[in-house]
Amino acid sequence: MQKNIIKISKWLSMILFIGVVLIGIRNILLDIPSLLPIFTFYGVILLIIISVYKWKKDKFISYMNSIKKVKLP
Incomplete structure (x- = not known):
């Protein structure tokens, strides 16, 4: 209880x-309504940076996994 x-x-x-x-x-x-466009602008830039980072990270992980599958002589 x-x-x-x-x-x-x-x-x-x-x-x-x-x-x-x-x-x-x-x-x-x-x-201060003039700050709203500034917050929106930097918010959009931050979302773009995060999405590009996640996309590059996923591409890098898939590339590293494909390298692991290749058997070296």
């Missing part, structure tokens, strides 16, 4: 923290 109470309190505190952070971000963006 006590473990359930601890679990519930952890989840409630995490939900409260996330809510406060989201409200703070919303207030910042509403106060």
Whole structure:
């Protein structure tokens, strides 16, 4: 019973923290609307970099696996 109470309190505190952070971000963006395009621009660049990194990593892993399959004399 006590473990359930601890679990519930952890989840409630995490939900409260996330809510406060989201409200703070919303207030910042509403106060300074000129920052929204900057955040969007850098967010898109970050997503492109992450996707290229994952694609290159997958290609590299498949290349290394194909090398392992080749038997050397």
